[in-house]
Amino acid sequence: MAKVKPSNDDPTRYPALGRSLLFLEKKENVDRVVYGLYILCAGLFVADFIYYKHVYLGIEEFPGFYALYGFVMCAMLVICAKAMRLVLKRPESYYAPDDVESEDYPEEQLERVDNDG
């Protein structure tokens, strides 16, 4: 299937649900989603101080433990994984020439749709 971005793409031909999500095309809307996430995170962090935390372990009582643990460990996970890539990454044909290729898909299954305007 063509990998280049269709030049004369007509969004009105997308499914209605897809069209309703097209606001994500605009960068400022993506930024809004991200700011929403920031606010949500801040709110969840603060929430730790305003309810009685019923926990088993001492470490869980630390304010924002779950938030910090989640953030730090995930950042570490990605950075470690990125470092692992330096050692472990190989070309796709490393084991055999057609090792990871999929079969030719029957054209009728792809049911190409023409979104051109």
Next chain:
Amino acid sequence: MAEGFPIAFLFFAGAALLFALPKGKARAALLLAVPIIAGLMVWSLPEGNLWSARLIGIELEFMRVDRLSRIFALIFTLAAFLGNLYAWHVKDTVQQVAALVYAGSAIGAVFAGDLITLFLYWEGTAIASVFLIWARRTEGAYHTGMRYLIVQIGSGVLLLAGAALYHRETGSLEFQAMTLGSLGTWLIFIAFGIKCAFPLLHNWLQDAYPAATVTGTVILSAFTTKLAVYSLARGFPGTEILVYIGAIMTLFPIFYAVIENDLRRVLAYSLNNQLGFMVVGVGIGTELSLNGTASHAFAHILYKALLFMSVGAVLFRTGTAKGSELGGLYKTMPLTMIFCVVGAASISAFPLFSGFISKSLILSAATHDGYYVVWAILLFASAGVFHHSGIKIPYFAFFAHDSGLRPKEAPTHMLLAMGITAFLCIAIGAFPAPLYAILPYEVDYVPYTTTHVVTQLQLLFFSALAFTVLMRTGIYPPELKSVNLDADWTYRRFLPDLIGRLSGLIARFWGAKMRFWLRRRDQIVSRLFQEYGPEGRVAQSITTGSMVLWIAVFLGITLIVNFVS
């Protein structure tokens, strides 16, 4: 139908009946009818040993029904139904027969009351499932299938050897809780461990699942590994080593999942990680933790199938499942995207989704029993699984950069299968009571407490925050066309290389030895030739004529002696 009739046979009969039907809708309908009938039968089965047979002097228990086997059989029939609905369009007889025989074998194994019956079905799952990989009919899939088959059959052989030794030690073949110690039990343990994808024995999973057909992977994801989890829960509950094995299993696959490009392989890694949670539950061995294992297996089969279905639908429509090739598909496949997000939320254990009410049982059991480090690892793994399965899969497939692909929405039957599965994921998450009611033990656990909900949301949203920050700062590793070395490197590269080098070395040594002896032979021959050849020293003094003369003289003497005497 007689009560206690082995449900596996129903699937085998269905597979045989398939050939009598014309290709198309009738066959697809049969593929749906068999799991429905089986599911209703499982639901109404009484407990006890319901069906046994004698074979070469061994009593085989085909239908040992109790709460543990029933819940696994139930989810297996449900998974078979959903998988077959997803595969409604498939006309390939090989795949249809394989799907039925595979599901039947897995259900048969779950009901097996003795180790020999277990072995028979154990091998049944191996042999049936490999055809779901070979059905892709590519060279890569053929070789992958071969590797998969060798590993799976190997596991069966170990199980049989273990069963034989166990029988010699105890005089019993009953499949019951065992204690690790003797060679027999260790062999059985390792056989289960291979199928359960223990660390270093795991690579068949990541190798095979992305290599199967679109629908084959959905079916594969449900049975083999969860059968192994069931077997561990039945055979080795409370075996402490499993706690640590499980913890490692939750940990290392998430690193691979972050850098893997093939989204189906990412899911295979996260499947491995989820198995780790279940194995920890078996290892702790309390009623709470075993309930956790059973409920997590139940929830997991559904959301993992849902994720494989959504990525499979993308593969079906675009011809690729590589993160580097995809992106922006939400525009034309919005429903598939939504179902994928439901699966992602379920595996990440968001409140109101199924993972939330099942995984927490295992985490609670870990804290109750004092496994604090293991608990911290499981918590990290929970955050990590959200990171790579919860965010990465939907993000790179449906959002990220626009790949320019504008595929059609998934076919109706696939949407229907995904819709039902997504509904079940949410239903279980929002109303856990019916699931809790069929768990092996009485459940005394309330998942929805303020603390649990808030702490879980904190963990997940801050993981999402980490992803966002790393993505926007460009630190997040991009999806690249590549493969990553894993434990399978040992048998796909290192050992073949080693054997190649050793054989080269042996060949050189042999060649040198041969050359040495050939040279010696040549030397001896030429020396003899020098001595006795026509030009040789011996030939110079004694001529042929004198030899003939002497022969004549000796002949004459012999005649005279003969004549005189």
